[in-house]
Amino acid sequence: xxxxxxxxxxxxxxxxxxxxxxxxxxxxxxxxxxxxxxxxxxxxxxxxxxxxxxxxxxxxxxxxxxxxxxxxxxxxxxxxxxxxxxxxxxxxxxxxxxxxxxxxxxxxxxxxxxxxxxxxxxxxxxxxxxxxxxxxxxxxxxxxxxxxxxxxxxxxxxxxxxxxxxxxxxxxxxxxxxxxxxxxxxxxxxxxxxxxxxxxxxxxxxxxxxxxxxxxxxxxxxxxxxxxxxxxxxxxxxx
Ligand code: C5P
Numbered sequence: 001x002x003x004x005x006x007x008x009x010x011x012x013x014x015x016x017x018x019x020x021x022x023x024x025x026x027x028x029x030x031x032x033x034x035x036x037x038x039x040x041x042x043x044x045x046x047x048x049x050x051x052x053x054x055x056x057x058x059x060x061x062x063x064x065x066x067x068x069x070x071x072x073x074x075x076x077x078x079x080x081x082x083x084x085x086x087x088x089x090x091x092x093x094x095x096x097x098x099x100x101x102x103x104x105x106x107x108x109x110x111x112x113x114x115x116x117x118x119x120x121x122x123x124x125x126x127x128x129x130x131x132x133x134x135x136x137x138x139x140x141x142x143x144x145x146x147x148x149x150x151x152x153x154x155x156x157x158x159x160x161x162x163x164x165x166x167x168x169x170x171x172x173x174x175x176x177x178x179x180x181x182x183x184x185x186x187x188x189x190x191x192x193x194x195x196x197x198x199x200x201x202x203x204x205x206x207x208x209x210x211x212x213x214x215x216x217x218x219x220x221x222x223x224x225x226x227x228x229x230x231x232x233x234x235x236x237x238x239x
Contacts, residue, residue, distance in 0.1 A: 004110065007232050010201075011224065012177070013065055014038040014211030020046050026220060027055065033224045036088075038209055040065040056086035063177075063209075067117050069093035072102035079106030079114070089177070091157060093117050094144045100151040113175065116148035118158045121180030124192040137193060138162050142169070149174055160194035160200025160208075167204035179209040183230070186213060197227050201234035 013034050015023045023043055025035075037060055039052045044066070051064045063085045068075050075092065082090050083106070092103045094116025103114050118141040119128070124138050133140060138161070145156045145166045155175025158166060163176045178200045182189040188194050189212055197208050210227055217223035 008034070008171035008202060008228055009036055009061065010062075010207050010231050011216050011227050012036040012038050012209045013216070013224065014040060014065075014179070014206050014209055015048075016040060016042050016083055016110045016211045017215060018042065018046060020048070020051055023051060026215060027060075029221060030214075030224055033221055033228070035184075036061040036063065036207070038063040038065050041067075042177060052087055056088075062087040064089075064181075065089075065091050067091050069094055069095065069099065070102070072098050075099055076106035077104040079103045080108065081189075083110035083112045087112060089113050091115050091117050094153070094156065095205045096150045097151055100153060104152055112159060113176055115155045115157055115175065116144065116145040116151075116153050117150075118156050118162070120195045122190050127192075129166055138165065142166065145170065155206070157209075160195035160203050160205050161193050163200060163205045164202035173227040175207070176205045177207040177209060178205040178212075181208045181210050181227070183211060183226070197230040198234040202232055202238060 006163050011034060017023050021032050037055060039048045052064055053192060056062050063081060064093055068078055090112055107114060128137060141158050141162045142165055146169055148156050149170045155177060157177050159180050160178040163178060166176055174237060180194045181197050181200060182188055182194045200208055214220050214223045
């Protein structure tokens, strides 16, 4: 899968913006550059779901980043409804087998891929300690990735720093989608476990999620092309 995947399609732009107008404008300006978009919680509360459906109908790939976590019955039904929107990816927090299984049941025969969020890339060891675990982020990510893989999930969300270890235990077909992508020497914002696009690809990531470095760039098209070039370069040197 990894080697056949189109380079351009590996970049997912996170449409984290307050209004639908801004999201529409960005998608329009990136039209010939980017074909995959992530809609998350911010846009969800600004009519983001109908926008997700519109984008899918226009032939764009859509990643619905809902990070679901609830009792099994609720997750199952929520996933069933999300599957009707025609989106390509949906996220569920990958904390336990029960929730993962419920999500798989809810998806039914839909082609929508289910991805488990392992540990948010904005969290470090101290944040996990506050959550009640002494595990290091990399260790907890691996534990959760293994659980998602064994449950039959299509892939995980993790930092590119952890991608190589995940790839070792899951094989080539399991999807690794990595946020927290930054070019060398640029602002990390609230992200903790960041990595460059080149290193994420070298470590086995299939898709890179990039938000602010593109959405807040002076010229988002130039910024998106720069990420695509980094991805291309990493794939060429890997081949
Ligand atoms: O702006 P930035 O590139 O940091 O955006 C990263 C995006 O990826 C955000 O939309 C964030 O919600 C999402 N994300 C993340 N870490 C995860 C899962 C999703 O940063 N583990």
